[in-house]
Amino acid sequence: MNFHVMTLFPEMIRSGMDTSIIGRAMASGILSLEAVNIRDYTLDKHKKVDDYPYGGGAGMLMQAQPVYDCYHAIVQRIAESGRKGQKARVIYVTPQGKTFQQQMAKEFAREEDLIFLCGHYEGIDERVLEQIVTDYVSIGDYVLTGGELPACIMTDAIVRLIPGAMNDESSALSDSFQDDLLAPPVYTRPAEFNGWRVPDILLSGNHAKIREWQEKVAYERTKTLRPDLLGEQGDF
Ligand code: 6GU
Numbered sequence: 001m002n003f004h005v006m007t008l009f010p011e012m013i014r015s016g017m018d019t020s021i022i023g024r025a026m027a028s029g030i031l032s033l034e035a036v037n038i039r040d041y042t043l044d045k046h047k048k049v050d051d052y053p054y055g056g057g058a059g060m061l062m063q064a065q066p067v068y069d070c071y072h073a074i075v076q077r078i079a080e081s082g083r084k085g086q087k088a089r090v091i092y093v094t095p096q097g098k099t100f101q102q103q104m105a106k107e108f109a110r111e112e113d114l115i116f117l118c119g120h121y122e123g124i125d126e127r128v129l130e131q132i133v134t135d136y137v138s139i140g141d142y143v144l145t146g147g148e149l150p151a152c153i154m155t156d157a158i159v160r161l162i163p164g165a166m167n168d169e170s171s172a173l174s175d176s177f178q179d180d181l182l183a184p185p186v187y188t189r190p191a192e193f194n195g196w197r198v199p200d201i202l203l204s205g206n207h208a209k210i211r212e213w214q215e216k217v218a219y220e221r222t223k224t225l226r227p228d229l230l231g232e233q234g235d236f
Contacts, residue, residue: 001030001031001032001109001111001112001113001114001158001159001162002031002032002033002034002078002081002083002112002113002114003031003032003033003034003113003114003116003155004033004034004036004074004077004078004088004113004114004115004116005033005034005035005036005115005116005118005148005151005155006036006038006067006070006071006074006115006116006117006118007035007036007037007038007116007118007146007147007148007151008037008038008039008049008062008118008120008146009118009120009146009148010035010036010037011035012146012148012149012152013033013035013118013148013151013152014035016148016149016152017033017152017155017156021159021160021165021166022155022156022159022165024165025159025162025164025165028164030162030164030165031159031162031165033155034074036070036073036074038062038066038067038070039066040070041065041066041067041069041070041073042063042065042066043065043066043069048063049062049063049066050062050063050121051063053122057122058122059121059122060121060122061121061122061123061124061125062119062120062121062123062124062125063125064124064125064127064128065128067117067124067125067128067132068128068131068132071090071115071117071128071132074088074115075088078113083112083113085113087113088111088112088113088114088115089108089111089114089115089134089135090115090116090117090132090133090134090135091108091114091115091116091117091133091134091135091136091137091154092117092119092124092129092133092135092136092137092147093116093117093118093119093137093138093139093147093150093151093154094119094123094136094137094138094147095138095141095142095143095144096136096138097135097136097137097138098135098136098137098138099137099138099139099140099141100137100138100139100140100150100153100154100157101177102157102177104137105154105157105158105161106161108154108158109158109161109162114158116147116151116154116155117132117133117147118146118147118148118150118151119146119147120145120146120147137150137154138150139153139154177229180222180229180230181218181219181221181222181229182218182221182222182225182226182229183218184213184214184215184217184218184221185217185221187199187202191203199213201213
């Protein structure tokens, strides 16, 4: 899978992604990630990429031209690699988008190429968004200074669903949210710590009973902590 991130701060993307699981998946060739600097595509001789909003208002906006040309350069590179660049989804990370969830991560993980567009300042000229964006996605109801952290978060969530990207394939399946339930609690050695024991059932060696216990506890936990996942109203 190939990620392409359009940004004014490519180092934020690179430093966020070079480590751990993602770094390993990149090294193994399962995954590629390019952080593309939108500023490299401005035609302005002072390398300017922003300007004042028409109609007034606070702050600056990102101009259409650098974003548009950056997008086309990426599409062209994808096509040169023998894939269909025009078909790649373009995800604009914005607090005005649909909230990113595990189901969306699964859907995006099936794509061959994904293009992220990270906004900065007070936004991006609407005309270029209308031309290129296929998905408007937010990571939650709070405002950040830019789309780079959300792009890293979404990339991380998607990468770990790509077959072969994780050490242990089955661990992605036992995650919270995989069956709309939270994960059960987990324990490792020693069997007793400070007088607190690991639940006996986990030491029993009876895999069917252990599974049954894990499902029961996952359900109870979900009911207490996230009743909304079960379609129930919470207390808050
Ligand atoms: Cl995707 N972008 C920005 N700039 N702020 C956010 C967000 C995204 N999601 C929540 N806040």
